[in-house]
Amino acid sequence: EAQVTQNPRYLITVTGKKLTVTCSQNMNHEYMSWYRQDPGLGLRQIYYSMNVEVTDKGDVPEGYKVSRKEKRNFPLILESPSPNQTSLYFCASSLRQGGNTIYFGEGSWLTVV
Amino acid sequence: AQTVTQSQPEMSVQEAETVTLSCTYDTSESNYYLFWYKQPPSRQMILVIRQEAYKQQNATENRFSVNFQKAAKSFSLKISDSQLGDTAMYFCAFMKPPTSGTYKYIFGTGTRLKVLA
Numbered sequence: 735e736a737q738v739t740q741n742p743r744y745l746i747t748v749t750g751k752k753l754t755v756t757c758s759q760n761m762n763h764e765y766m767s768w769y770r771q772d773p774g775l776g777l778r779q780i781y782y783s784m785n786v787e788v789t790d791k792g793d794v795p796e797g798y799k800v801s802r803k804e805k806r807n808f809p810l811i812l813e814s815p816s817p818n819q820t821s822l823y824f825c826a827s828s829l830r831q832g833g834n835t836i837y838f839g840e841g842s843w844l845t846v847v
Numbered sequence: 848a849q850t851v852t853q854s855q856p857e858m859s860v861q862e863a864e865t866v867t868l869s870c871t872y873d874t875s876e877s878n879y880y881l882f883w884y885k886q887p888p889s890r891q892m893i894l895v896i897r898q899e900a901y902k903q904q905n906a907t908e909n910r911f912s913v914n915f916q917k918a919a920k921s922f923s924l925k926i927s928d929s930q931l932g933d934t935a936m937y938f939c940a941f942m943k944p945p946t947s948g949t950y951k952y953i954f955g956t957g958t959r960l961k962v963l964a
Binding site: 822 | 955
């Protein structure tokens with residue numbers, strides 16, 4: 735089954751404690767990205783990756799890092815989480831060709847206290 | 848820069864009736880793609896329908912159809928015979944084909960639809 739898998743789905747952490755949200759897709763997609771969803775703001779792109787070892791900033795990259803060492807994986811790293819990073823996070827992937835649908839993971843609820 | 852605007856934060860509709868969700872966008876591109884995504888209470892993002900800008904015919908998927916007005920930069924979603932399972936947040940999204948390495952989806956802020964029994 736084609737899917738994008740994120741872990742953890744739910745996490746409560748403390749300010750400053752590094753954490754990683756993993757994302758994996760099994761569709762051999764070239765393009766992967768991370769979004770955060772906040773009330774009234776819709777989905778905002780954090781980082782995206784066009785292919786292995788190719789990443790770039792989205793609209794709200796501050797406080798986040800990513801890596802793309804393998805095509806299927808695109809982890810999101812919060813080196814020193816802060817309360818304003820409390821949000822619902824989505825990983826997504828798609829074929830690189832224009833117009834292709836993006837497939838979303840199930841979302842990760844992150845609370846930073 | 849491209850923007851997507853959903854001017855209706857919340858809407859409600861009686862079961863079995865028809866409802867239209869509005870979406871406008873701003874772009875100088877001539878070739879692009881538009882999408883509607885549904886986010887039910889489970890928070891999963893589900894593709895509802897997509898439209899290629901170069902196609903004049905409006906996309907349709909069962910009870911879901913769009914009214915795509917390219918000149919007006921409008922992309923509304925019509926849900927016919929509304930069902931309780933249609934209760935969800937609906938996001939309009941714009942995608943510009945990749946040029947110079949740029950490949951980006953832009954989402955609206957969403958419309959929360961409630962279908963009433």
